[in-house]
Amino acid sequence: MAATATAAALVLALAGCDSGGAEPGPILRSGSASPEPRTALTFGVFGPEEEVSAFQGVVDNFNASAEDSEVRLRSWDDHDAMMADLRGQDGSAAKLPDVFMVSRADLAWLQEKQLNQPVDELLDERGVDFGDGYSRDALEAFSSDNRLQCMPYAISPMVIYLNKKLVDFTRMQKREISAPDPESDNPHWNFDQFTAAAQFATRPRKGTRGVYIDPTLTGLAPFIYSGGGQVFDDEEDPTSLAFSSEETRSALERTLQLLRDPHVTPTQQQLAKASALTWFERGRLGMIAGFRSLVPELRQVQGLDFDVMPMPSLDGGATVGDITGLCLSADAASSSAAADFLVHALSTEAVSRVVRSGYLVPANLEVAASDDFRQPGRLPNHSAVFSTSVRTLRVPPLIDTMPELEKAVSGSLDDLLNVPVLDLEAVTDKIDEESQPVLDPEGATEDAQ
Template sequence: MRARHRFGSTGAGVLALVLAASLVAGCEADEGAVPPRDEPPRTAVDRTLTFAAFGPAPEVDAYRSLVSVYNSLYDDAEMEVVSYSSRQEFMGTMRESGEVPDVFLASGRDLKWLEDRQVLQPVDQLLLERGVDFGDLYSRDSVLAFSSESRLQCMPVGISPMVMFYNTELVDFDAMVRRGLSAPAEEGLSWNFAQFSAAAEFASRPGRNTKGLYVDPSLEGLAPWIYSADGQLFDSSTEPTRLTFSDDSTLAALETVLPVLRDPRLTLTPAQLERRSAVEWFERGKLAMMPGYRSLVPRLRDVPGLQFDVIQMPSVERNATVGELTGMCVSAETRNTAAAADFLVHMASAVSVRRVASEGYLVPANLEVAYSSDFIQPGRAPDHGQVFTNAIRTIVLPPLLDDEPELELTVADELEELLLAPVLTDLEALATEIDEESRTILDPEGLAEEQSESPTGTESP
């Protein structure tokens, strides 16, 4: 299942269409000349533009430093930074106020909301006019994620796949091999579900009160396992109307992975999770493995004595994972498009991306930086930082949703039962319940129509 896009089915085709559409538009205007922009005369107000960034303080500070450099180099505008601690805080503020910054970071998950409200100005033509060549420099998945209608809506910035973090003292692959257990041939490379299961058993030691694994009971947490086991999460890759937990392929996937993922001998119990989060148990050396994103790395590096590494998500039938994607967007309402585009080019330069990547949170969509020491950071944990870039090609992009948080909240209780209930009596019935609950968010009109047509009883004669 891929992201919503209404053009070619491969990354190369998408890239070609995005570039061709922009180049044709430019040629039609004046045989390759940069078309004049129909913008109002500059005013003092037009010279002040806002840039909204979100994330951990060190990463936002990196963006601030780049804004300072831009302001020292360009006279056409003065960029002001507005910062938020998280994507949720930023989107909540923008939804409530209706005010859109001139340039802003955006999650791929919010692209549909932004598109539907027509707040985006496509950036492909703006970038091409300024000599930014996508070519092979950007992850195709990141270009796919931020493209629609054959246009690049936002400049790809980050693409972080979910990988498996593991405590190297609790999960010792060499020791597993010596005991005759199945383990990855080389650390940092791919592994299968049987090897993952063996590692969870190996690391679960009642005498030391350690548990082998934890998977978050959420759609995001379950998605890699379902996709890897050849199941599907939604009934459509473009306009989903329900989840598909009760479909044969997804049920089969759950029957394969749940016996391990919900085994109380191997995973954290509800009582343990009430006392501390999974990340806190991992930091204490009591949890061996947990899925996560690159943004977790700096926090774990700060834990004294913690030895950790990363490996790709286990392959059940195929390699698959999910990802966090970020892009840099330009408001359709900005009164200084030229300055906003110049700022975008400044922020997209390899020098700028290296500055942000050096803080350790970002997996750059710019492949030149992603394969550089600025991102890999040899000598610092994790030892196999290249796992993040290697796993990009296994990301499955789900359909874009306008109400993803509401969907997660609607099925939260059922997903907790799926992974944390002491006894799972009827998987198929629970899966059907999850799918039906999802329709209240994904297909409320269709559900209401079915309910109105369904008789609720018969009248007495």
């Protein structure tokens, strides 16, 4: 039953989250002398306008058939705006929506503040059959204290976006340059082929560059993991980054041969004028790393013919990304009514409706394999790459300080890619040292004393 509940939890998490807003008033039922007020619930979500509109449709469909409850949508432009609002200026949580969307990175905060309630038993009571409909990793990502805390809703793995006019695998093969099979339905490539593609896309006379990867933990992590290294010193309870380990240095050494090459990467002057994404949209950059949320924006760029590939493999497949889940508030107006809506939001029909907006990769495997997600005839040609990349997703430790951690090491990570003469040993030692006050503040204080 535990395994079944865990699997079920994953299927349900794909749908979204609750919101705040004014409470709807009681609705009178015709023919009833003593009408009972419907339970007022809120559903909180974040995302672009088109995606929020799809969530509104999910809410409207539920309200049209529900007899005992009424749901109102509350939305934010993005995750950061939502969490800033809910966490409050002084760190004390505001009243959460009854059902709400979160990033997996928020789970530590929710658990610490006891703001959510587990969903496994509530879903099991409603006959939710998870079966093989969700990946084990997604379910485990939202599990804590041997309970499924929230239901996985979307999984967004990092992939490589490429400009097909600059990175042409067919032309590369005709020139006897090693490249992936352009006709493959399940494309993959190694790091040497990735390097060759970056060099092929670099055309000095036309002012194009081959590749850009952000000098961040998120940007470098797939290459570190793929090369046999580790980002953290412990995957459960980290006290430091692990950039100074022999395995991670080895992976970085191989990766940086390309990412530090000034002939194939944008210059600092170019990046000061426009972002890497802007250069890509202008047709001046061959490849960038990104997530599914880029697809709708890139589809709007006139003349841009783009596709996606999985992250390149050094020694094995690896990528990173975010898992989004739907949670129930510990203070929900009615746990039973909130769970009923959660089941509706996680249904294949409801998830398909949101997926059609193009922004997310559903955790529901049935929807991920459907045309609602793959959208044949529309770019990118290989949308299945998002789904297959989920299999190699590396889930980071459950910590609540990733923004602070990224900020603490940002300068040194930038040095990795941009200083003219790199002392890899010294810089990686420094990165680990800078991470320790964030990951293990008590230990860092003791060491300083």
